[in-house]
Amino acid sequence: MTVSALTRPGERDRLTVKLTEIDWLFVLVLCLIAGAGSLMLFSIAGSSWTPWAAAHASRFGICIVILIALAMVDLRMWFTLAYPIYGLGVLLLIAVELVGDIRLGAQRWLSIGSFSFQPSEVIKIGIVLALARLYHGVSAERARLSWWLFIPALMIAVPVLLVAHQPDLGTALLIAMTGGAIVVLAGLSWKIIATAVAGVLAVIPPYVIFGMHDYQRQRVLTFLDPESDPSGSGYHILQSMIALGSGGLLGKGYGLGSQSQLNFLPEKQTDFIFAALAEEFGFVGCASLLILYGAAIFMALRTSYLSHSHFGRLAAAGVTATFTLYVMINGLMVMGLAPVVGVPMPMLSYGGTVMLTVMIGFGLVQSVRVHRYSEVTSGKGSFV
Template structure:
């Protein structure tokens, strides 16, 4: 189908067919997660829709419409836009270095009039699309073991280093994990994987000691021993662990979480909303939400598995890895199993930027599902 076909009489019927192909169970799972987020935001605000819950629900409504619209987009269009989106994201990250806004000691934002945004969010999608397109036309030998691998490695590390310098360690970790996952899933040799893991373990100590900013290094040390500074750098983790433990099996009850209601729990609407959930609904409530996340991840991976297009498989896998990394890092963070790096729980936490990024990514996943029986050529990005 060409762009000119949009004006043909039968195109409306094609769009209806595509719309019916959307995985509505997947949409329902996402709605349940966002709904749980709205309920928790209502609770921790003192049973008030303001300032978070109503805004969260409205944002999700807008984002779900955007996701459904993006699901209609042919894979060949995503394929054609892959490198431009990555290139735009890289240019915006460089612009942040030159003219970005500094807030709370970090230079992460670009402002255009009254509108400001974080270009690193563009790169979360850009790295997925660019690597999926790159590997779509690569031979199995190139993907497995060759000097050609320096290209995807450079494409991954360039944005990672720029984002880490802002500094935004959490987002840099997400981009690195996503890029590495796509490279591995594309068929990377186990020899290189083993060597990369060994090199990573060797680099971590000097990186922590000599490269990290002082506050980032303190976060790592606090993670290892939070009680060394209970009223300072260890406060976040200790309060989160208190909330988790006090919830027990069934929790204290909706709206009865003392840590969140009395504002002992920091960043309760964003980074530590999962701890607030644990306090009010206990282990059972946390397990229910984690099952919803697991179902969403499984269904997105299923989309990657059934796609006939190599580009579609890698793109859907990359988006799923990013989403799973959000859940894993935030969950580990609030349980004291990882340093506090400012990664929210997607769609449960308040915050429009992360929700928009995640839902655009899932729009791509649904596009892969709707067009799962189509293949994309590596030459001009058209279907065969």
């Protein structure tokens, strides 16, 4: 069989052009962050590639291939699949309520044979796509102030309530804040934003008292006074702060972090890996990593700005908002400035599900970049 029988010359040329349109500097930044994650996982495992570092590196390699493949997908295809992906995500969350696996007191997983996953990861992409499509073609006046805002509010509330009921407060907050960011970026009136913020602040105290599970309420109380239970609920954050402070300016050195090496630091491979990094590389290491995160966020936002379609702009901005929230929430949590909610540091922490979600999102961002001149219409259209 000849090469032309497999791929037409014009298609090969177009694929090559698309590959050159990918922001390879952005991909390099992601590789540096994931590489730092592999090195830290190697260190905290006692200079061993198992059980975390090798798996982390191999998963990232697979995810890079997925990102490049998704970047080739026409933006109009993403537009067409937006509502189905959101609907699938909601149905999977309902399935979790009915037949989900219960682990560590939470019902968050679905199992298909030996394979298990968290449907909440699907809805993180689904909510971005669905809201971006909803606001595509909407007039500025309608996006700013209208009874029609009930529709996006309902679209956000349904998955948030389902995820919060699992319970998974951290992911529920992430979905709510991502959805809110897209609505704001679409042109929501500042009067409504101020009213919504005031309403949320008013609801927080009664929700903490009456709506939270006991362990969630304890996390909030521990955040306010971690030293009230130093060997119990306050242990995580106190050990994290010790690791952060002991690193100083330059850190203790690679593989020499006592808090992580001697297993004082809990969840050192996931939620608190940033604290382990701070202990070994100090302020300079943390600042360097945050610069990489900042560069990734800046380049993704620039892609959003370059898109000629409103759908592309909002989709890329929504994915960037989710990524930014991951970094902010984990960083604040590790520093004791936010309650411990189980949100990992993206691509630095060990965990294949979150990495896959982030990289699928960045595949969408690169699709927006590659197809930034595409005009997305509200109709079915055709795909080139």
